[in-house]
Amino acid sequence: MNELSIMERFADPVLFEQLSKGELVQGALITTMMGMGITFVVLTLLWGVIAAVTKVINGTEKKNSGSTPLAAPAAVPAAAVQNTAPAAPATAEIGAEIIAVITAAIAAMENQSSTSNQLIIRKISRVSGNSTSWSRAGAADCIESRKI
Template sequence: MDVMTLMAQFADPETLKNLSITQKLTASMITTFLGMGITFTSLIILQVVIGLLARFTTEKAVEKAPQSPANAVSIAAAEEDQRHRDEELVAAITVALSLQLGTGVGNIVIRNIRKIEDHSPAWNKVGLAELMNNNA
């Protein structure tokens, strides 16, 4: 009995009862390997497509231009502005802590401030916002 005839009989519930154990086992193995082969092949194709998309969608590294004197002055001004903003941030945090703790501003010393990145997904942020709004 050839494979196509066996698979046609294996698909029909009425003729499935008439098959021997070895024919059923053979047809089951063919079905299993065929399904696993199709799945494995499609996963390989998907991996290749994702690799190609990643290669074409990555951003190119921006080359730094040599600094000119005017460029250096603007960078220095930007750094001074950032330092001023940092000092304002420290002052605001110090005042908020002194109000919360009920102590004077002179008793609080802030030595280090680090920004912590929030890597939570958007649905998590929305859920937290809704929870906070409902409890308020």
């Protein structure tokens, strides 16, 4: 006579009702361990794929940064440059890449704004404190949303 395993009896609805409490607990534990094991294996594989992709991306960034120089900052319209403080102290504290990003943002804003809304940058300085730029922007958005 062919004896069925505990999992075969656990899977059959008719035989399931005939299982003892110990066999039910054993089947439940086996099912739980199989589910957790499969989940662990899949998460481990996912972690490996992410680590490999990160290495590939970091490798290509290192190759690209060594072969191509940084792009020059975009030109800012004359209206945005007038009445500004000298840039020498600001460039000593802020890197060229950050200045390029700020300049590009100003140029994009100038292209989108109307002629009556002129932007004049007086000073660029690093903000001190433990909060990040994202948290300060979120707090400002929260305050602005309550003014309406």
